[in-house]
Amino acid sequence: MVATDPPGLDPPHPVTPRPSASPxxxxxxxxxxxxxxxxxSEGPPADWQARYISTYATMHPYEDFAETWAHFLHITDTLETADQYGLAVFAGIDAFASFRDIxxxxxxxxxxxxxxxxxxxxxxxxxxFVLPDPVPDKLDFVASLRP
Known part of the structure; x- marks a missing residue:
């Protein structure tokens, strides 16, 4: 809570730690x-190029998500810039059925x-970067998180 919070604002709920062992x-x-x-110590899996956007993405699911999110931002920003300079026509994300289509x-x-x-x-x-087939699906998921 902050001193300037409006009256009646409930304090945040405490975060419950996850159990160390999943059922x-x-x-x-x-x-x-x-x-x-x-x-x-071991490096990426031998077949990483068939499922991931980078070797770093193979480290952990959080890193796969972060790398995918970063590439979503790279792609959308570059397409918007290309559209502004007449290099590509990009009507925006919402003009497409899926991000995979973009x-x-x-x-x-x-x-x-x-x-x-x-x-x-x-x-x-x-x-x-080469985008193996699962990556556009991951990018599609990230795009679905937009408000």
């Missing part, structure tokens, strides 16, 4: 520190073209 082991959250340690119909062609332009200039790829 459903298949739903148990991986231990974050153990997953970090595993990631840095990725496949606009983002992939635009990022490929920008990568080719950078290569023509002797530079590294603008967007050096």
């Amino acid at each position: 459903h082991p298949e739903c148990a959250e991986p231990d974050y520190q153990a997953e970090i340690d595993r990631h840095y 990725v496949t119909e606009i983002w992939m062609p635009l990022s490929t073209a920008l990568n080719m332009i950078n290569r023509s200039m002797g530079k590294s790829d603008f967007y050096p």
Whole structure:
């Protein structure tokens, strides 16, 4: 509570810590520190490129979500900028049935073209990521969290 809170505002409810052992082991959250340690000692799974946007995303489900969220922001911001400068027509997220449609119909062609332009200039790829099939679904989920 803050001194300037309006009268009658209830104090926040205390946070109840999660039990250390889930009654459903298949739903148990991986231990974050153990997953970090595993990631840095063993590296990403051999097949990471088939399911994740980056090796860092393989570390823990939280990092997968964070990387996906970051790429959602990269993609939407770049598309809005490309639209403003006439490089791509982007009517906004709500003009599409799904974010996956934005990725496949606009983002992939635009990022490929920008990568080719950078290569023509002797530079590294603008967007050096490959989006395996599960990633657009993850991006679609992140997009669904918007208000």
